[in-house]
Amino acid sequence: MSTVAALILFTAVTVYAVFGGADFGAGFWDLVAGGAKRGERPREVIDHSIAPVWEANHVWLIFSFVLLWTCFPKAYASITLTLFVPLTIAALGIVLRGASFAFRKAVFRTRDQRNFGAAFALSSVLVPFCLGTVVGSIASGRVPSGGEAGDPWSSWLNPTSVVIGVLAVCGSAYLAAFFLVSDARRLGDDTMVAYFRRRATTAAVVAAVVALAGIFVLSNDATYLFDGLTSKALPLVILSAVSGVGALLLIRQPTRPGARLAAVVAVASVVVAWGVAQWDYLLPKTLTVSQAAAPSGTIQAVLVATVLAAVLIVPSFVLLYVLDQKTLLPEEGMPEPEAIELPDITRGHGQPS
Amino acid sequence: MMPVAVLIPALASVDPVPWARSQMAFTLGFHIILVPLGVSWAAMTLIANYRAIKHDDHDALLLAQRWSKYMAVTFAVGAVTGTVLSFEFGLLWPKFMGQWGGAFGVPFAFEGIFFFTEAIFISIYIFGWQRLKPWTHFWTGVPIAVAGILGSVSVVAANAWMNTPEGVTLDASGNVIDVDPMQVIFNSAMPLMSAHMVVAAYLVGGFMVSSVYAVGMLRGRRDRYHRLGFLIGFTVAAIATPVQMGVGDALARWVFTEQPAKFAAIEMVPETSSDVPEVLFGHLNSSGEVVGGIAIPGLASILSDPKKGTSTEIQGLNTIPADDRPTNANVNVTHFAWDIMIGLGTLLFLLSLWYWASWLFRRDMPKSRWFLRCAAASGVLSVITLEAGWTVSEVGRQPWIVYEKMKVEDAATANTGVWVTFIVVLLLYAGLGVTTILVLRGMSRRYRSRDGFEEADSPYGPNKPVDLDQDQDQDQVPAP
Numbered sequence: 001m002s003t004v005a006a007l008i009l010f011t012a013v014t015v016y017a018v019f020g021g022a023d024f025g026a027g028f029w030d031l032v033a034g035g036a037k038r039g040e041r042p043r044e045v046i047d048h049s050i051a052p053v054w055e056a057n058h059v060w061l062i063f064s065f066v067l068l069w070t071c072f073p074k075a076y077a078s079i080t081l082t083l084f085v086p087l088t089i090a091a092l093g094i095v096l097r098g099a100s101f102a103f104r105k106a107v108f109r110t111r112d113q114r115n116f117g118a119a120f121a122l123s124s125v126l127v128p129f130c131l132g133t134v135v136g137s138i139a140s141g142r143v144p145s146g147g148e149a150g151d152p153w154s155s156w157l158n159p160t161s162v163v164i165g166v167l168a169v170c171g172s173a174y175l176a177a178f179f180l181v182s183d184a185r186r187l188g189d190d191t192m193v194a195y196f197r198r199r200a201t202t203a204a205v206v207a208a209v210v211a212l213a214g215i216f217v218l219s220n221d222a223t224y225l226f227d228g229l230t231s232k233a234l235p236l237v238i239l240s241a242v243s244g245v246g247a248l249l250l251i252r253q254p255t256r257p258g259a260r261l262a263a264v265v266a267v268a269s270v271v272v273a274w275g276v277a278q279w280d281y282l283l284p285k286t287l288t289v290s291q292a293a294a295p296s297g298t299i300q301a302v303l304v305a306t307v308l309a310a311v312l313i314v315p316s317f318v319l320l321y322v323l324d325q326k327t328l329l330p331e332e333g334m335p336e337p338e339a340i341e342l343p344d345i346t347r348g349h350g351q352p353s
Numbered sequence: 354m355m356p357v358a359v360l361i362p363a364l365a366s367v368d369p370v371p372w373a374r375s376q377m378a379f380t381l382g383f384h385i386i387l388v389p390l391g392v393s394w395a396a397m398t399l400i401a402n403y404r405a406i407k408h409d410d411h412d413a414l415l416l417a418q419r420w421s422k423y424m425a426v427t428f429a430v431g432a433v434t435g436t437v438l439s440f441e442f443g444l445l446w447p448k449f450m451g452q453w454g455g456a457f458g459v460p461f462a463f464e465g466i467f468f469f470t471e472a473i474f475i476s477i478y479i480f481g482w483q484r485l486k487p488w489t490h491f492w493t494g495v496p497i498a499v500a501g502i503l504g505s506v507s508v509v510a511a512n513a514w515m516n517t518p519e520g521v522t523l524d525a526s527g528n529v530i531d532v533d534p535m536q537v538i539f540n541s542a543m544p545l546m547s548a549h550m551v552v553a554a555y556l557v558g559g560f561m562v563s564s565v566y567a568v569g570m571l572r573g574r575r576d577r578y579h580r581l582g583f584l585i586g587f588t589v590a591a592i593a594t595p596v597q598m599g600v601g602d603a604l605a606r607w608v609f610t611e612q613p614a615k616f617a618a619i620e621m622v623p624e625t626s627s628d629v630p631e632v633l634f635g636h637l638n639s640s641g642e643v644v645g646g647i648a649i650p651g652l653a654s655i656l657s658d659p660k661k662g663t664s665t666e667i668q669g670l671n672t673i674p675a676d677d678r679p680t681n682a683n684v685n686v687t688h689f690a691w692d693i694m695i696g697l698g699t700l701l702f703l704l705s706l707w708y709w710a711s712w713l714f715r716r717d718m719p720k721s722r723w724f725l726r727c728a729a730a731s732g733v734l735s736v737i738t739l740e741a742g743w744t745v746s747e748v749g750r751q752p753w754i755v756y757e758k759m760k761v762e763d764a765a766t767a768n769t770g771v772w773v774t775f776i777v778v779l780l781l782y783a784g785l786g787v788t789t790i791l792v793l794r795g796m797s798r799r800y801r802s803r804d805g806f807e808e809a810d811s812p813y814g815p816n817k818p819v820d821l822d823q824d825q826d827q828d829q830v831p832a833p
Contacts, residue, residue, distance in 0.1 A: 070458025080443025
């Protein structure tokens with residue numbers, strides 16, 4: 001039964017990696033969109049794309065945490081004990097990112113928008129990097145179990161952690177570019193479709209290079225993971241590579257749909273491959289899924305909660321995405337009439353109120 | 354100047370426990386201010402929204418639309434500060450989570466569902482004003498209010514479990530070997546504690562929202578829009594306040610019978626005795642005697658069990674084994690916070706009575722400027738009451754993190770750098786708090802500068818994309 005709980009946990013982590021990742025990646029493109037004038041239109045598309053969905057997508061992270069500490073409390077305790085630094089930075093980055101994104105939509109002076117925008121964009125890069133290093137530390141067996149802490153620094157500042165951190169940033173940017181191409185297309189903005197298509201191509205190439213470099217790093221630094229990825233998880237690795245190439249080919253042809261889906265498969269299969277490669281360890285090679293599992297009563301309760309979630313949450317998510325894709329969720333509230341006597345307001349980007 | 358050679362080892366051996374405590378208290382104390390808005394503002398917005406559709410009320414519609422935009426900000430801040438807490442459980446209290454996560458986590462598994470529901474529907478509601486049909490749009494808001502209540506019930510169930518840790522079976526070495534999830538969720542402290550928090554969310558949320566409009570009315574903005582904003586918020590609060598008197602009283606009596614140690618701290622009773630006076634303020638001195646304050650003879654005993662009156666015996670701190678006893682400082686903080694909660698709660702209750710009396714006898718809200726001044730203060734006062742009540746609950750549990758099963762000091766992380774993260778968190782949250790207020794105020798000023806202009810004619814936005822172009826909105830993109 002603990003196996004089922006672990007599968008649910010990995011599913012939640014994968015969904016977060018895809019949807020949360022795409023939202024973080026949108027922040028990356030916001031960061032590199034250039035000055036207030038040049039970056040105005042891309043930022044509008046980014047705002048449009050993630051504003052209605054990022055909070056709901058963010059809940060997958062909290063849900064993953066809850067599943068981890070409820071079903072596998074010892075693993076959660078070990079991870080938080082050793083990886084105190086990157087997790088603290090990630091937590092603070094999440095505060096900065098979410099709050100400044102919400103603030104940017106609510107302020108109107110260009111200067112304020114720029115400051116909040118910078119905080120949002122920078123933390124959108126910082127958080128996936130830190131969470132990536134956490135994954136790297138766990139996967140490379142640097143998180144000891146049994147109440148002792150690993151090294152507070154070298155546990156996450158090491159070749160595997162750093163390369164997976166960088167891969168998380170690249171993967172997020174890659175996914176986001178594909179999502180943004182679709183969103184720009186939905187908005188009927190051909191310039192932006194081309195803009196994000198160029199970036200999707202670049203990101204795909206960069207992510208592929210980082211992934212290849214990662215394979216070499218892993219073969220030296222995380223042999224257990226490397227062995228897993230090249231044996232039992234190999235089909236998933238191949239699936240990821242094939243989907244990645246497929247996404248690249250599809251995105252070049254505007255008439256062919258499916259590029260976004262292929263990109264999602266490319267990223268999701270890497271995350272799943274990680275899980276398969278280290279199975280059945282939660283913390284290679286000290287803590288297995290069954291060793292870490294909470295008593296059966298707890299797991300049963302979590303299964304009930306998961307079934308409830310499947311019944312209640314999945315349709316709600318479908319509703320949210322469908323409404324969003326049909327442009328039925330255009331902006332917050334109603335547009336208010338323009339004010340005349342407000343000297344401070346420079347019409348930058350963002351909606352009128 | 355302290356030599357570096359001394360300073361570095363000194364900093365590397367800073368005891369993490371007090372810093373972990375401070376950081377947890379501070380981040381929770383910050384988050385809890387946003388909770389009432391997250392739980393009850395959606396309901397108040399729906400009241401305005403309902404009125405707007407049912408009676409074609411433009412003021413109510415404008416309120417609902419603007420409230421939903423404010424909510425977008427406060428909900429985002431609440432969501433991210435809540436996320437920090439889910440990190441901190443492990444970062445600050447790994448031993449607690451490692452040992453008890455399998456029980457403590459159960460209510461959170463359900464809370465996850467409610468949080469998902471809230472986050473999904475708040476997006477649909479906030480972003481759906483223009484294009485969804487009025488009633489459809491209204492109904493997309495209802496799950497937010499429901500999930501807000503159930504979500505806070507779940508979180509408080511976990512907190513209540515720390516007070517009454519039931520439903521776990523331990524082996525000889527203290528490991529949890531069996532968990533009964535129903536007993537964990539519906540532990541004996543859960544019903545009253547959850548009810549107390551949910552009612553508090555409506556009470557505080559109502560006073561917070563209405564106090565903003567009370568300030569506006571005091572500044573001469575006595576239009577219907579302000580009056581309506583005030584009435585919706587204050588009516589909700591004035592209903593919740595008397596209910597809270599009853600719920601709070603029941604909870605206090607439950608603590609009296611079930612958690613005598615916490616009750617002894619609340620009433621500051623050093624030794625078991627009957628005819629215990631109710632001491633307003635005052636404190637325990639270093640030798641554990643009550644000094645200062647105003648003592649009302651026999652009242653604590655009478656309130657604890659009115660049937661027995663002054664002969665009611667209240668268990669004193671002396672009955673607790675010395676090692677498990679809360680420190681005098683803990684007792685003093687708990688007792689002080691209790692007095693603040695009761696004192697301010699009573700004032701808010703009297704304010705609610707004033708409001709209802711005026712409706713009863715004059716068929717209108719009180720006209721007096723003094724009433725508006727009190728109502729303007731009620732927002733901040735109710736937040737202080739909330740913080741005080743939460744302090745009673747958490748400090749009153751000391752020294753335990755899991756009552757009679759694990760002490761706080763045994764639960765903390767061994768990371769000596771917590772003092773650094775505490776300072777960083779303090780600065781970040783200070784900035785966050787100030788910015789949130791400035792952003793909300795900026796929104797309100799912007800709206801105000803527009804009032805006097807004609808608002809959009811059609812209350813529920815055009816369904817035709819062509820109209821979107823007419824408001825010259827650069828952000829709007831015509832639908833395909």
